[in-house]
Amino acid sequence: MTTPSALERPTGVPLVRRLAARLVLLPALALSLLPPRRIRAVLGVVSRGATPATATRARNARDAMCAVSLLCAGPKGCLPRSLGAALLCRLTGSWPTWCTGASVVPPFNAHAWIEAEGRPVGEGVPDDYFARLIAVGPVTPNRPPSP
Secondary structure, eight states: OOOOOOOOOOOOOOHHHHHHHHHHHHHHHHHHTSOHHHHHHHHHHHTBTOEEOOHHHHHHHHHHHHHHOHHHHSTTOHHHHHHHHHHHHHHTTEEOEEEEEEESSSSOOEEEEEEETTEESSOOSOTTSEEEEEEEOOBBTTBOOOO
């Protein structure tokens, strides 16, 4: 039995950003099929030299991914959505912190999200709602990789 629901897709995303989101959608979907250690390795390479993303830039990237893909906008699309948003930020020279983990309150929920300025972007939950298991932050010459 299915439960009817309506997906909230952002409106007003500029055409250029929607086209860029479509460009990174396929690589994001391909990455989402890899094992976690490979995803972490690929993102570690891709994030090198990027500046930390601002919360606004990360939110715009996340909204663009949700605007172009029903999968990314849906409740089961957190992994491709977060990967796509991170890759979209990278196209502009910045990188959010890409995270995977689980909710700290029952029931268990595995989740993937992006963070900017130390806070989850667009998740609508308190900052300490998720426990990080894997995080890939921006890597610059003066800043070591995040744990």
